[in-house]
Amino acid sequence: MNYRTGIGMDVHPLVTNQKLILGGVEIPHNMGLAGNSDGDVITHAIIDAMLGAAGLGDIGQHFPETSPKYHNVSSMHLLQKTVIKLKETGWKTIYVDATILAQEPLLRPHIFNMESCISKSAGINTSDINLKATTTDKLGFIGEGKGIGALAIATIEKLT
DSSP states (O other), X not given: OOEEEEEEEEEEEEESSSOXXXXXXXXXXXXXXXXXXXXXXXXXXXXXXXXXXXXXXXXXXXXXXXXXXXXXXXXXXXXXXXXXXXXXXXXXXXXXXXXXXXXXXXXXXXXXXXXXXXXHHHTOOGGGEEEEEEOOTTOHHHHTTSEEEEEXXXXXXXXX
């Protein structure tokens, strides 16, 4: 078998009058993430990791923020399209490990729902998705509650 691993990351500022969507799940919070799509940083990081592993560039190449077509689109839709792009080039994602960096809100209670949502959209078993959340101990713009970031690693295998 042929395997590859890719790394992805994303950061968006928190803004008022916006829903907070992470891993395809709406999280109760008084602010949400600014972005051309729904601003879902964890899903964007996963998409970048998958595309990088397949040697297909990055999320901005495939879903440019300048395109009105992707304005307010669900990141789960973008993840589904990414799975198709990988399949067309002979790859399938087999494992994802990702971390959300957020001072607040508390994300642990939502991790299972996020993993389930990502699993459905990416066609990966929930047991092959590991999401975590951590704070930055009040350091930097994330620690000050001004934004949320995410890091992801995806492992893919060549389809036979």
